[in-house]
Amino acid sequence: MEGNIADMGQFVGAGLAAIGSGAAAIGVGHVAGNFLAGALRNPSAAASQTATPVHRSGLRRKRSGIFAFLVSLLLMFAV
Template identity: 40%
Template sequence: MDPQAAKYIGAGIAALALGGAGIGLGILFGNFMNGALRNPAASAKLFGNMMLTFALVEATGLIAFVVAMLILFAA
């Protein structure tokens, strides 16, 4: 197998986590909106947990992006 092709395959596999992060963020914000609209009094309490989870999910996506770029452009 050509080493260049292997780099592209590896970067593509690493980039799959970006799709997972996008799906996770959609589920997160959709469920937050569902909970906030059902019980507006509890939305302030849920907001902090949602933002922490958002940061963790987004960090996963950013790490996957960095790994994909390292596979493509390093060495």
Template identity: 65%
Template sequence: MEGNIVEMGQYIGAGLACMGMGGAAVGVGNVVGNFLSGALRNPSAAGGQTATMFIGIAFAEALGIFSFLVALLLMFAV
């Protein structure tokens, strides 16, 4: 009985850690949406900001990958 409670806690913790992946998806959408909004307002400046957009996407995705790793550690590390 006690092992089942520990396993349940691992799965609940992993599910809560996976909420960070949803947050990363929202962050990437926010970065790209703001870039597109600015690019449509001033298309001549969009080329110079593309690298900045990709850096923002990389940082947002890194947080999602970290939350995925925490979820895996909670599930499979004993």
């Protein structure tokens, strides 16, 4: 009986940690959407600003998403 509860706790914890991956994906989409809206408002300045949002914010959010994914895997399979 206790083993089943421990397994359930692992899966619940992994699911909660996986929410971080979804939140990171939403953040990357938000950054890309705001960049696109700004580029459509001022197309002449868009070419010089293309790399900035991708490298700065996109990589940070991807890193946190990968970390949340790894934590969820550790919670599921470590023990």
